[in-house]
Amino acid sequence: MQKAVVAKLGDYEIRQCDREDVPSVIEVNMKTLPEHYSDYFYYEILSEFPETFLVAELHDVLVGYIMCRIEYGFSQLKRLGLARKGHVVSVAVNEEHRGKGIGTSLILASQGEMVKKSATECYLEVRVSNTQAIGLYQKLGFKIEGRLEAYYRDGEGALVMAAKIGKRDWMSSFQA
Numbered sequence: 001m002q003k004a005v006v007a008k009l010g011d012y013e014i015r016q017c018d019r020e021d022v023p024s025v026i027e028v029n030m031k032t033l034p035e036h037y038s039d040y041f042y043y044e045i046l047s048e049f050p051e052t053f054l055v056a057e058l059h060d061v062l063v064g065y066i067m068c069r070i071e072y073g074f075s076q077l078k079r080l081g082l083a084r085k086g087h088v089v090s091v092a093v094n095e096e097h098r099g100k101g102i103g104t105s106l107i108l109a110s111q112g113e114m115v116k117k118s119a120t121e122c123y124l125e126v127r128v129s130n131t132q133a134i135g136l137y138q139k140l141g142f143k144i145e146g147r148l149e150a151y152y153r154d155g156e157g158a159l160v161m162a163a164k165i166g167k168r169d170w171m172s173s174f175q176a
């Protein structure tokens, strides 16, 4: 059974990931990112956080995904405060489908689900050289909150980027 569509973008549909989608998600990840995970990792995130694991599909072909975790811990935005945070673990769109707003829709739709789970901020790590993704995150209101040296296996550093999320923020950015 197919999961409910959470957003539509032209002919593209954004919907919750299903267990049967995971092999296609892994395929997109292999093609688009140097960070790969064990199959178990995907299924584990899907079973723990199904609401924020979304896929983008065009005519039944999976072309993008976002997977996230909801965490509780030190705020990325407030000094010394605690916060419930949505952590974007990985987001990717196949190259031939980029620049059409799919990445934006995946992030905004997952943030909407994070807000429903009482998260007040959203954060992620991104390679310092990944100007395309950094540009997209900045457009969505993420700010650079930190830098992790040699975060990736090949020695590259990561920027930690975070954004405040809330019902109103999400609704207004979705309409923009």
Ligand code: ACO
Pocket: 032, 033, 088, 089, 090, 091, 092, 093, 094, 097, 098, 099, 100, 101, 102, 103, 104, 105, 124, 125, 126, 127, 130, 131, 132, 133, 134, 135, 136, 137, 139
């Ligand atoms: N320089 C700066 N910003 C850029 C550039 C560039 N060369 N190219 C694109 N962008 C930004 C712009 O803000 C652009 O928005 P605009 O079209 O309004 O100007 C935006 O990227 C594109 O937005 P979308 O079309 O919504 O995003 P897309 O569907 O293309 O997906 C994504 C973006 C997911 C980053 C895609 O490029 C991708 O899959 N890249 C490879 C995988 C990757 O790097 N994933 C992120 C890793 S970090 C993490 O997962 C937490």
Ligand code: ZN
Pocket: 087, 088, 089, 124, 125
């Ligand atoms: Zn992370």
